[in-house]
Amino acid sequence: MTTPKRAVLRLRRLLLTLVTLVFAATATACTSTDDRPRVVVTTNILGDITQEIVGDEAETVVLMKPNADPHSFGLSAVQAAELERADLVVHNGLGLEENVLRHVDAAREAGVAAFEVGKAVDPLTFRLHADGGPEEEAGQPDPHFWTDPDRVRKAAALIAEQVVEHVDGVDEKAVRDNAARYDEQLADLTTWMEESFDRIPEEKRALVTNHHVFGYLAKRFGFRVIGAVIPSGTTLASPSSSDLRSLTEAMREAGVRTVFADSSQTKRLAEVLRTELGGGVRVVELYSESLTEKGKGAGTYLQMMRANTTAMTDGLAGN
Numbered sequence: 264m265t266t267p268k269r270a271v272l273r274l275r276r277l278l279l280t281l282v283t284l285v286f287a288a289t290a291t292a293c294t295s296t297d298d299r300p301r302v303v304v305t306t307n308i309l310g311d312i313t314q315e316i317v318g319d320e321a322e323t324v325v326l327m328k329p330n331a332d333p334h335s336f337g338l339s340a341v342q343a344a345e346l347e348r349a350d351l352v353v354h355n356g357l358g359l360e361e362n363v364l365r366h367v368d369a370a371r372e373a374g375v376a377a378f379e380v381g382k383a384v385d386p387l388t389f390r391l392h393a394d395g396g397p398e399e400e401a402g403q404p405d406p407h408f409w410t411d412p413d414r415v416r417k418a419a420a421l422i423a424e425q426v427v428e429h430v431d432g433v434d435e436k437a438v439r440d441n442a443a444r445y446d447e448q449l450a451d452l453t454t455w456m457e458e459s460f461d462r463i464p465e466e467k468r469a470l471v472t473n474h475h476v477f478g479y480l481a482k483r484f485g486f487r488v489i490g491a492v493i494p495s496g497t498t499l500a501s502p503s504s505s506d507l508r509s510l511t512e513a514m515r516e517a518g519v520r521t522v523f524a525d526s527s528q529t530k531r532l533a534e535v536l537r538t539e540l541g542g543g544v545r546v547v548e549l550y551s552e553s554l555t556e557k558g559k560g561a562g563t564y565l566q567m568m569r570a571n572t573t574a575m576t577d578g579l580a581g582n
Contacts, residue, residue, distance in 0.1 A: 299321060299322045299432075300320070300321035300322065300350045300430045300431060300432050300433060301321060301322045301323075301324060301345075301348060301349050301350055301351075302317055302321050302322070302323050302324070302349065302350065302351045302352075302353060302426065302430060303324045303326065303345050303346055303348075303349040303351070303352050303353070304323060304324070304325050304326065304352075304353045304354070305326050305327060305333075305352075305353070305354040305355060305360045305363050305367065306325075306326075306327045306333050306354075306355050306359070306360065306553075307325050307327045307328070307329060307331070307553055307554045308355075308409050308552075308553070308554055308564055308567070309353055309354070309355055309380060309409075309418075310323065310325030310326075310327070311325075311554060311563050311564045312415065312418065312419055312422065312445075312564055313353050313422055315419070315441060315445040316419060316422050316423050316426060316438060316441050316442050316445060317426055317430075317433075317438065317441070318437060318438070318441045319437075320426075320430075320432075320433040320434055320437055320438055320441075321350070321426070321430050321432070321433055324345055324349075326338060326342050326345065326346075326363070327360075327553070329553065329554055329555050329556045329559070329562075330526075330553055330554075330555055330556070331553050332552065332553065333355065333359050333360055333552050333553065334359065334360075334361050334552075335361070335362065336360070336362065336363070337362040337363070338362075338363055338366055343366045343369075346366050346367060346369070346370035346375065347369070347370045347373050347375060349370065349375050350375075350376070350429055350430045350431065351375070351376045351377075351378065351425055351426060351429045351430050352367055352370055352371070352375055352376070352377040352378070353377075353378050353380060353422060353425070354367050354377065354378070354379055354380070355379075355380055355381050355406055356379030356380065356381045356382050356406065357379075357381035357382060357386060357404045357405070357406035358403075358404075358406055359381065359406035359407075376425070376428075376429040378421070378422065378425045380408075380418045380421070380422065381404070381406050381408055382404075383417075383418070383421050384408050384414040384417050384418050384421075385414070385417075386404040386405060386406070386408060387404070387405045387408075387478055387479060387482065388402050388403060388404055388405060389402065389403050389404075389405050389475060389478070405475075405478050405479065407476045407477070407478065407479060407551075407552070408479050409479075409564070410476065410477050410478075410479045410480035410483075410551070411479035411480055411482070411483040412449050412452050412453045412456065412483075412568060413453055413483060414479060415449055415564070416446055416449045416450065416453075419442055419445055419446060419449065420442060420446065422442075423438055423439060423441070423442035426438050427439070448565060449565075452565055452568055452569070455569070455572070456484065456568065456572050457484065459572045459573070459576050460484045460485075460572070460575075460576065462576060462580075463576060463579050463580065465485070467579050467580070468484075468485060468486045468487060468579065469486065469487045469488075469489050469517050469518075469519045469579075470486050470487065470488050470489060470523065470575075471489045471490055471491065471492075471510070471514060471519055471521070471522045471523065472488075472491050472492070472522070472523045472524070472549075472551070473491060473492050473493060473522070473523065473524040473525050473551075474491045474492070474493040475488070475491045475493075476491075476525070476551045476552060477523075477551070487517075489510075489513050489514060489517050489519055490509070490510045490513050490514070491510070492507070492510065492522065492524075492535070507535060507539060508539075511539040511540055514540065514544075515540070520540075520543055520544050520545060521544070521545045521546075521547055521578045521579060522544060522545070522546050522547070523546075523547050523548075523549045523551075523574075523575065523578065524546050524547070524548060524549070525548070525549060525550070525551045525552060525553075526548040526549065526550050526555075526560075526561075545578065547574055547575075547577075547578040548574065549570075549571045549574055549575070550567045550570060550571055551571070554567055555567075
């Protein structure tokens, strides 16, 4: 039964649909104008996870395009309107979507239910690494929880609860069945990752990345984070010459010769280390913060994690 609050939100969504149609005449966006229940998701990683749970029970609108950077992507006027037309907004939070959070806050103030996933999955905090950073962020929550599939299992279960509670018209049994099926796939992923990483000797389980993004994976699977080219949890920061010098010293001490860089970002900074260390450093691409287009290597969360595990296992074997 639709509550008075939900009826008001439905009316608001219909009115905003008219506004969206005006904007859509001159702009291109991933929007829909039907009156189905709607779940709007900020990042494409969470979008894929949410779609697995929602299935055909509601429309899932993902704001972040494939291969985008969650730290820097912004919204068009049409996309911003999507947030206030939602029955539920699902966002990563913990500062990840730096240019989008104000729009999420505006939707919440307008009465739309919003779920901050990162805060609900026992987030880790950034800590100082061998390269000295991220000093300014030490003690702050790390938003990159999805690199730990066990936390994604918890996130998926919580998203299912939010959908059942806030999205009118969905079949609760169908949503819960979807969540149970996806949970099995995530459990299989965790087992496969454990078996894959078991092939890496403990002394070689050392990570250097483009920026600090794999803290959750490191904790879950027993890796040491030596440092990052950008000594920060965001790609919007930049390294100084002293940062690079500290990192190269840490890499020499640890005997690390592989740097993992996000496939959607420039590898220029990572390649600088080749010069600093006198050659012999390999730069291996990972999909760390964004899915790709379908069929391009990491079209789903499960594909992304399997591709990364294979790349990390192969890359560290050469250290």
